[in-house]
Structure formats: structure tokens, C-alpha cells
Amino acid sequence: MGGRTTMWPKTIHWQDIRFGVEIEFVGGAPEQVELLPGWIMSLDERQIDEQGNESGSELKPPPMLWSERGQIDEMLRRLLRQGAAANWSCGLHVHVDLRQWGEPIVTPLLETALSVQAALRTLLGTSEHREIFCPPVTGDMLERYRDEPSEKALRYRNGRPQSHRCGINAAASYDIGTVEIRYANGSLDYDEIIRTVELCLRFVSAVGAGRRLSADPKLLANELEAPVDGYPPEVPPPQWYKERIWLENALVPVMTTIVRQMVRDGEILHILPVPEGIAVSVENPDGPLCSYKFRPTGTGWELISD
Incomplete structure (x- = not known):
């Protein structure tokens, strides 16, 4: 974000933010x-369709x-004319431009996130199974950033x-000069999407102006003059997907130890059952x-292909 206007607080109408x-x-x-x-x-x-296949796009x-x-x-x-749909595997991520404030807005954005992120997540009705894609900002993160600002x-x-x-992904400010708000469920409904965009724009505008915001969802929406409801609804995943994630979570600790012997500092993206x-x-x-593909044996996991 260097080389751009850097000023905070600064009042910018939400409709004037890209x-x-x-x-x-x-x-x-x-x-x-x-x-x-x-x-x-x-x-x-790609996303996941009802049969577990990769599908669609972004x-x-x-x-x-x-x-x-x-x-x-x-x-x-x-999209709809082509037969596209939004299902439980889809999300809706809004990027809001921060470059009119520059790097000085990042710290107050993190400070505000610590107090209101749960309210924002409640307003947007984040599906439980999607929470892995939008974890909370933490106090440790804020302290790390204060000590050494970096992505x-x-x-x-x-x-x-x-x-x-x-x-509330402020790391995007280092990539493309935005904050990415990732809580919304997937939707191809124009009204649901545009309400989500409006809420995110109003939120960032308020942070940019230095306003203190409520941690109560309805009060937060009222303070921002944003819709209280009408956002993309929660869509529960099928049982087979829940079971896949339960299995994956159980295997990650074991497989992390194994794969890091092959990929230094490697991180597991996903684990899928195969024949x-x-x-x-x-x-x-x-x-x-x-x-990599592994199979279980009496003495541990055997690598069968890479």
C-alpha cells in the first residue's frame, strides 16, 4: 500500500469506495x-457439487x-441462464478498497475486528461448516502487526x-490494497449479494472514519444504517460431506508428521478417501x-504414489 494516500481517520462515503x-x-x-x-x-x-465432484468456478x-x-x-x-447455482460449498467474499486511507487503517481495522467480528459474522449468518475459511482476528495477530507490520x-x-x-482479512491489503470480508454464504441472488456488499462498504467506511461500533449484531446494523437481514442464508452440507471433514480432521495430525518429511513446512490442504x-x-x-496417496498397513501408512 506504499506510495498511496495514507490518512486515518478520514471520512469517505460508503458509495465512494471501490x-x-x-x-x-x-x-x-x-x-x-x-x-x-x-x-x-x-x-x-472449483467448488463441490452434491455428488462430491469439482464443479463451477468463481x-x-x-x-x-x-x-x-x-x-x-x-x-x-x-450465469443463471447457463444453469449455475450456489450451494453449501460456495462462499461470497467482498473486497473493499483501503487505498484512500492506506496502511494507517490496518491497525484500527484489526482493533475493530476484535470487538465486532462476531456480530458481523452473525449478521451474515455464516454456515458452521464454512468457519474454517473465515477464522477470527486474534489479539496475538494485532500485537504481531504492531511489533512488525507485514502480511x-x-x-x-x-x-x-x-x-x-x-x-476480516486485512492481509489482502498487501496483495491488492483491500480488506476481504469472507463471512457471507454463497448466493447468486442479486439482492442478497448487494445487501452483503452494502454492509461491508458501510463497515469499512465507519472504521475509516474512526467510529466505535457496537458488538451487538442488530445495534451494529442500525449504527451502520445497513440491512439487518436479507443476506445469503445458511445452507447445511450433506451428511457425506460432514463425515468426510470429520475423517479429515482426525487424520490431519498424523499425516502432517508424515508429509513434512517429504515437504518442508508443508501444510495439508485436504485429505480425500480414494479406492x-x-x-x-x-x-x-x-x-x-x-x-500423495497412502494406504494403511499393520505398521503404519505406506506411500503408494506421488
Whole structure:
């Protein structure tokens, strides 16, 4: 964020702040959707359909203002015509531009997050199974950032790549000059999406102006003059997915010890059952994603392919 205007507090009307939104979906034909200028279809960002297969994609606009929000409506119509849908595996992430304040807003953003993040998560109705993708900002994180401001200080630490980015993800300020708010469930409904965008814009505008905000969800919405409801609803996952996650969580401690003998500082992205045993995908901090297959034996886990 260096080299840009840096001033906090600074009052900026929420409609004058640029934003982006990541719209995850399943189904459809993402390769065939005609995109408006500047829009991106991230074909490598796949979700999970009802049968457990990779599906859909992630659609992203260029940075836009509130007055340009009609583009979102048009692109949603194009997705829906192709048969796309949002299910329990999808999320909705809103990026709000911080560059009008610059780096000085990051500390107050973290301080505010500590007091209101639970209220924001409640307003947006985050599904329980999606909480791994939006863990809380912590007091330790704030202290690390005060001691040594950096992107690394803003990453949640628990050894799983899915949960490095907090629900109020200020680390995005180092990548693209935004804060990413990750709590919302997936949706292809224009009204639900635009209410979510409005809430996030109003929240960041209030932090930028130096306002103190309530930790009560309804009071917070009223203070921000944002909708109290009408956000993407919670969609519970199927039982097979819950069981997959229970198995994965049980295996992660054991498999972490094994894979780190092969990938230094590797972190397990996911573990999936396969006919031969289990497939383990490992994020390599110094290279590409690695994948291994193991099967259990009487003496431990045997590597059968890599």
C-alpha cells in the first residue's frame, strides 16, 4: 500500500469506495459465459457439487463503485441462464478498497475486528461448516502487526491453508490494497449479494472514519444504517460431506508428521478417501501443490504414489 494516500481517520462515503466481490458457484458452463469488460472467470477455482465432484468456478468483477453495481445483476443473469447455482460449498467474499486511507487503517481495522467480528459474522449468518475459511482476528495477530507490520503478521496460524485468511482479512491489503470480508454464504441472488456488499462498504467506511461500533449484531446494523437481514442464508452440507471433514480432521495430525518429511513446512490442504486408501494434497510454500496417496498397513501408512 506504499506510495498511496495514507490518512486515518478520514471520512469517505460508503458509495465512494471501490469494491470487488468473489462469486462462487457450482454447475453451469463457466467456460462459455460471455464476460463484461474487466470481469474474470477463475476457472481453476472449483467448488463441490452434491455428488462430491469439482464443479463451477468463481466469478470476479473489476474494482467498481456502487453506481456500477448493475453489472453484477447482468452477470448473475448470464450465469443463471447457463444453469449455475450456489450451494453449501460456495462462499461470497467482498473486497473493499483501503487505498484512500492506506496502511494507517490496518491497525484500527484489526482493533475493530476484535470487538465486532462476531456480530458481523452473525449478521451474515455464516454456515458452521464454512468457519474454517473465515477464522477470527486474534489479539496475538494485532500485537504481531504492531511489533512488525507485514502480511505475515495478518495470517491466521493453525497449519491449514484453508484458514490462513481471517473473516476480516486485512492481509489482502498487501496483495491488492483491500480488506476481504469472507463471512457471507454463497448466493447468486442479486439482492442478497448487494445487501452483503452494502454492509461491508458501510463497515469499512465507519472504521475509516474512526467510529466505535457496537458488538451487538442488530445495534451494529442500525449504527451502520445497513440491512439487518436479507443476506445469503445458511445452507447445511450433506451428511457425506460432514463425515468426510470429520475423517479429515482426525487424520490431519498424523499425516502432517508424515508429509513434512517429504515437504518442508508443508501444510495439508485436504485429505480425500480414494479406492487405494487416502489422497493427501499438500501446499508447498516453495513450490507447486503436491499430492500423495497412502494406504494403511499393520505398521503404519505406506506411500503408494506421488
